[in-house]
Amino acid sequence: MSEQVVLERNDLNGLFTVLQGQGYTVIGPTLQDGAIVYDELTSDKDLPEGWTDEQDGGIYRLKKRSDKALFGYVVGPYTWKRFLDPPEKRLWQAKREGNDFRIIPENEPPPKYAFLGVRSCEIHALAIQDRVFLEGDYRNTSYEKRREAALIIGVQCVQAGGTCFCVSVNTGPRAESGFDLALTEILEEDRHYFVVETGTDQGAKIIDGLKVQPAKETEVAEADNRISHAAKNMGRKLNTEGVRDLLVQNHDHARWDEVANRCLSCANCTMVCPTCFCSTVEDVTDITGEHAERWQKQDSCFTMDFSYLHGGSVRASTRSQYRQWLTHKLATWIDQFDESGCTGCGRCITWCPVAIDLTEEVEAIRKSSSLESVVQSDKER
Amino acid sequence: MTKIDKPKLAVWKFASCDGCQLSLLDCEDELLSVAEEIEIAHFPEATRQVLKGPYDLSLVEGSITTPQDAKRIQEVRRVSKTLITIGACATAGGIQALRNFQDVKEFVSIVYANPAYIDTLNQSTPIAEHVAVDFELRGCPINKTQLLEVISAFLAKRKPNTPAHSTCIECKRRGTVCVMVAGGTPCLGPITHAGCGAICPSYQRGCYGCFGPMENPNTSSMSEGWKKSGASDDEIKRVFRTFNAWADSFREESEKHDK
Numbered sequence: 001m002s003e004q005v006v007l008e009r010n011d012l013n014g015l016f017t018v019l020q021g022q023g024y025t026v027i028g029p030t031l032q033d034g035a036i037v038y039d040e041l042t043s044d045k046d047l048p049e050g051w052t053d054e055q056d057g058g059i060y061r062l063k064k065r066s067d068k069a070l071f072g073y074v075v076g077p078y079t080w081k082r083f084l085d086p087p088e089k090r091l092w093q094a095k096r097e098g099n100d101f102r103i104i105p106e107n108e109p110p111p112k113y114a115f116l117g118v119r120s121c122e123i124h125a126l127a128i129q130d131r132v133f134l135e136g137d138y139r140n141t142s143y144e145k146r147r148e149a150a151l152i153i154g155v156q157c158v159q160a161g162g163t164c165f166c167v168s169v170n171t172g173p174r175a176e177s178g179f180d181l182a183l184t185e186i187l188e189e190d191r192h193y194f195v196v197e198t199g200t201d202q203g204a205k206i207i208d209g210l211k212v213q214p215a216k217e218t219e220v221a222e223a224d225n226r227i228s229h230a231a232k233n234m235g236r237k238l239n240t241e242g243v244r245d246l247l248v249q250n251h252d253h254a255r256w257d258e259v260a261n262r263c264l265s266c267a268n269c270t271m272v273c274p275t276c277f278c279s280t281v282e283d284v285t286d287i288t289g290e291h292a293e294r295w296q297k298q299d300s301c302f303t304m305d306f307s308y309l310h311g312g313s314v315r316a317s318t319r320s321q322y323r324q325w326l327t328h329k330l331a332t333w334i335d336q337f338d339e340s341g342c343t344g345c346g347r348c349i350t351w352c353p354v355a356i357d358l359t360e361e362v363e364a365i366r367k368s369s370s371l372e373s374v375v376q377s378d379k380e381r
Numbered sequence: 382m383t384k385i386d387k388p389k390l391a392v393w394k395f396a397s398c399d400g401c402q403l404s405l406l407d408c409e410d411e412l413l414s415v416a417e418e419i420e421i422a423h424f425p426e427a428t429r430q431v432l433k434g435p436y437d438l439s440l441v442e443g444s445i446t447t448p449q450d451a452k453r454i455q456e457v458r459r460v461s462k463t464l465i466t467i468g469a470c471a472t473a474g475g476i477q478a479l480r481n482f483q484d485v486k487e488f489v490s491i492v493y494a495n496p497a498y499i500d501t502l503n504q505s506t507p508i509a510e511h512v513a514v515d516f517e518l519r520g521c522p523i524n525k526t527q528l529l530e531v532i533s534a535f536l537a538k539r540k541p542n543t544p545a546h547s548t549c550i551e552c553k554r555r556g557t558v559c560v561m562v563a564g565g566t567p568c569l570g571p572i573t574h575a576g577c578g579a580i581c582p583s584y585q586r587g588c589y590g591c592f593g594p595m596e597n598p599n600t601s602s603m604s605e606g607w608k609k610s611g612a613s614d615d616e617i618k619r620v621f622r623t624f625n626a627w628a629d630s631f632r633e634e635s636e637k638h639d640k
């Protein structure tokens with residue numbers, strides 16, 4: 001990695017100019033309907049200056065900060081996957097031609113996105129989705145094109161959210177790689193600047209167009225300091241030791257019934273999770289039957305259709321649906337992809353309407369693992 | 382498809398506000414194609430022409446609230462090859478099913494000058510309680526895109542895409558910020574059948590449950606949550622007693638809070 005540089009706050013808008021000059025659509029954090037979401041930005045004025053988010057199970061609130069930080073929040077309800085694999089997309093169309101039909105493929109050129117403000121846990125999520133969509137026999141070609149074209153500008157976390165636990169799963173708060181550029185925002189009494197790390201040549205080319213100075217040792221140390229501060233202030237923690245076996249061996253644990261009493265099967269946890277990749281396809285015809293389309297839509301293991309096989313749903317109860325989600329994320333994902341499916345971003349905790357918290361669920365199962373649950377289910381029999 | 386043997390469509394009205402069948406008229410652009418593929422044989426709201434049955438597809442709007450209608454629906458079923466109910470009245474009894482929780486005779490004596498002229502049943506009930514129904518399309522009112530989907534699916538002899546999962550899935554696909562988590566606004570989305578496209582949350586309001594209960598609604602956990610944030614039993618009861626008050630899970634939950 002090349003030398004770190006410093007970009008003053010007042011020169012940040014140069015970044016937008018350079019990116020736009022290179023044909024990028026800048027996507028980044030902005031205020032919308034009471035939350036900080038990712039959307040198209042035209043300049044640094046669209047950034048959520050002076051705002052932060054307070055998060056806990058089932059609760060998200062915007063709060064005014066006492067300073068003018070631009071990246072002084074954590075993560076919101078939506079993730080970059082929305083832009084790389086849109087929740088609803090047409091895969092192809094078909095037209096009837098006599099007794100035959102013709103397929104019309106989707107040929108739109110991929111959008112060229114510059115993602116600004118990608119957190120370390122999110123960079124890990126991108127890597128996980130790359131693995132899911134790009135490795136193996138069937139590639140998600142539309143994701144592939146968008147991903148290849150995308151520029152990743154990370155932001156190092158200097159504060160942790162109430163539901164964050166990246167430290168427990170080794171995905172943050174410092175992004176070590178996987179970015180083109182990474183900024184650490186520093187606010188001092190009378191100065192506001194960014195320490196910028198370069199991860200790729202593409203990133204270096206962007207730096208060339210910016211008004212920067214080589215970073216002083218003290219500035220780099222200050223950035224490190226702030227990132228360590230975030231590491232010490234995680235809102236949640238998850239003990240991952242042996243978690244795969246713990247979950248796989250406790251399929252009949254009484255805790256699944258208990259959580260099923262609270263869980264709404266609403267699917268919010270899977271919809272906000274940056275690594276969940278499930279989708280369904282819907283074939284639609286129009287009234288005339290001359291025209292058909294196939295759509296891919298983001299789906300979730302919390303629906304009945306998800307596990308519908310001939311004759312019925314395999315996972316019809318909330319209990320089995322919740323168990324599928326948690327077990328897939330933290331256990332069978334490892335069997336499938338050699339790593340965990342959880343990046344510790346905390347979204348599933350914050351955005352669950354009834355505040356179900358996976359770290360708590362795992363702990364509860366751990367505390368009263370196998371033996372007790374066997375006794376419990378024996379009693380039920 | 383040969384246009385000579387176009388399937389015959391009939392639209393029937395029972396106790397309802399007409400909003401759902403108007404959704405069909407509201408399909409202006411598509412209505413011509415509908416008329417090209419289907420013979421509109423009985424649709425008093427749109428045309429006076431009435432063709433004799435039997436009908437290939439009957440769309441039934443409204444609930445059963447009178448002895449006459451209870452008889453008439455049997456007749457409709459007899460002349461219909463496929464019978465699809467449309468809207469909360471037909472699928473759950475509608476807002477008029479609020480009478481089911483009270484004594485109808487009392488209402489009648491208060492509201493009408495000559496109660497003797499009123500011949501009504503004690504309950505407003507969904508069509509499926511009276512005859513076999515082939516498919517139920519939810520909503521108050523139904524979504525016109527879904528209605529076209531159901532008719533197109535009928536013509537293509539395929540299953541319509543009208544998923545029964547939560548409204549939250551539509552809300553999240555659409556990119557709305559959750560009003561319950563980010564604003565503390567009560568929202569029925571998690572236990573409500575999808576179909577509207579999560580319109581209300583996109584205007585920063587909670588979902589009212591127009592499409593009725595989703596496939597596995599955990600109504601008691603919802604109520605529990607609202608209770609914790611200070612809602613009274615009466616408020617919770619009222620939330621469940623709207624257009625789909627008589628749908629099993631909503632009814633049972635409202636009864637738990639009826640003290």
Ligand code: SF4
Pocket residue numbers: 269272273274275329341342343344345346347348349358
């Ligand atoms: S499981 Fe929860 S904490 Fe883990 S990556 Fe998904 S949303 Fe984030």
Ligand code: SF4
Pocket residue numbers: 270275276277278299300301302324325326328329
């Ligand atoms: S947790 Fe559920 S929705 Fe997410 S990837 Fe696994 S099966 Fe799919």
Ligand code: SF4
Pocket residue numbers: 262263264265266267268269270302351352353354355356
């Ligand atoms: S865990 Fe929470 S967010 Fe997930 S389905 Fe259950 S209630 Fe919904």
Ligand code: SF4
Pocket residue numbers: 268353548549550552553557558559560561562568569570571579582587588
């Ligand atoms: S606003 Fe309502 S429908 Fe949307 S995600 Fe939140 S609870 Fe679900």
